[in-house]
Amino acid sequence: MSWEDNVRRTEPYVAGEQPKDKTVIKLNTNECPYPPSTSARVAAAWVSENYDRLRLYPDMDATPLVSALAEYYRVDPEQVFVGVGSDDVISMSFLTFFTSGRKILFPDITYSFYDVWANLYRIPYTAVPLRDDFTIDPTNYIPGSAAYAGRGETGEDEVCGIIFPNPNAPTGVELEQGAIERIVAANPDKIVIVDEAYVDFGAETALPLVEKYENLLIVQTFSKSRALAGLRVGFAIGSRKIIGYLKDVKFSFNSYTMNEPAILLGAAVARDAAYFHSITERIIRTREWFKEELRDLGFDFPDSRTNFVFVRHPSVHAKQLQQQLRERKIIVRYFDKPRINEYLRITIGTDEQMKAVVRALREILGK
Numbered sequence: 001m002s003w004e005d006n007v008r009r010t011e012p013y014v015a016g017e018q019p020k021d022k023t024v025i026k027l028n029t030n031e032c033p034y035p036p037s038t039s040a041r042v043a044a045a046w047v048s049e050n051y052d053r054l055r056l057y058p059d060m061d062a063t064p065l066v067s068a069l070a071e072y073y074r075v076d077p078e079q080v081f082v083g084v085g086s087d088d089v090i091s092m093s094f095l096t097f098f099t100s101g102r103k104i105l106f107p108d109i110t111y112s113f114y115d116v117w118a119n120l121y122r123i124p125y126t127a128v129p130l131r132d133d134f135t136i137d138p139t140n141y142i143p144g145s146a147a148y149a150g151r152g153e154t155g156e157d158e159v160c161g162i163i164f165p166n167p168n169a170p171t172g173v174e175l176e177q178g179a180i181e182r183i184v185a186a187n188p189d190k191i192v193i194v195d196e197a198y199v200d201f202g203a204e205t206a207l208p209l210v211e212k213y214e215n216l217l218i219v220q221t222f223s224k225s226r227a228l229a230g231l232r233v234g235f236a237i238g239s240r241k242i243i244g245y246l247k248d249v250k251f252s253f254n255s256y257t258m259n260e261p262a263i264l265l266g267a268a269v270a271r272d273a274a275y276f277h278s279i280t281e282r283i284i285r286t287r288e289w290f291k292e293e294l295r296d297l298g299f300d301f302p303d304s305r306t307n308f309v310f311v312r313h314p315s316v317h318a319k320q321l322q323q324q325l326r327e328r329k330i331i332v333r334y335f336d337k338p339r340i341n342e343y344l345r346i347t348i349g350t351d352e353q354m355k356a357v358v359r360a361l362r363e364i365l366g367k
Ligand SMILES: Cc1ncc(COP(=O)(O)O)c(C=O)c1O
Pocket: 029, 030, 084, 085, 086, 087, 088, 111, 165, 169, 195, 197, 220, 221, 222, 223, 229, 233, 234
């Protein structure tokens, strides 16, 4: 017996590259191309002037941030949970809600952290195939469908939870609200997590359903639409009960995950709705312009409601395209995985950046 027999072995998530060369056009991790709200700068100045406060532990309830989010989304502060990016929030949710040894369901093509957390926490899962056009088939998430198979002697099905991003990543495809409500309503004995990392770019949020369904958890992030990926701020909104359970686990794990600057800057950013709307609208406009250019160049892609597009070209393979863009100092994301290895995911940057991408693509494709 060696100490290594006791090691929790797991395969870590592979994040998109963060290149050292700052002159590249970085369109590989869906960050926002615009700076955070200037109110974050004011909060940062306050933190700097009051740096002596860093002696103290942060507010474990993250009160300023929770209050700002509760006001903005018109919910009770007890319905808000915050964490170190939505990765932290989702990871805590897995730890809290998926404990029965029964499996969870998520799409076969989706955010590639879900299976990493499932493996880390030893949660069985079934990856439910998307349709060929990359849409989610909601009937797969209704008890009785194939993914629920394996009913035990008690008559209970084998599923304890469901998670999917809406819009999905890396496809960018949105599932309509009626379908989401059907899934949540059909699974009252399971937690359903809707990961809305990209919802602010023109998709519809399922937040209004929270008042009606105790088993629904909505997760969002400041990393994309609020331009704050570097600070690590994410949050969840759900019923008081669901949020209460999440907090109990979080406070049993590490009470002080969010640091004071993140809480204060996050609160300032959450209060600046005007800037938030202006940058998301700008990104949507750029995306729609870029889609037209892509069509013109012969690309094929599912319709995106996010800050990225998922594209393939009939004449140049994605991997080759990625390499040729890289030679022109443009970095995009390629996933060498079944069903999607012909696609590239391109984050929407500024107009200037996307014009440079179009120029590079024209050159590569000889158009
Ligand atoms: C679908 C989805 N969920 C969650 C996250 C995590 O975001 P963060 O931890 O930065 O909030 C990402 C990041 O790319 C994502 O694509």
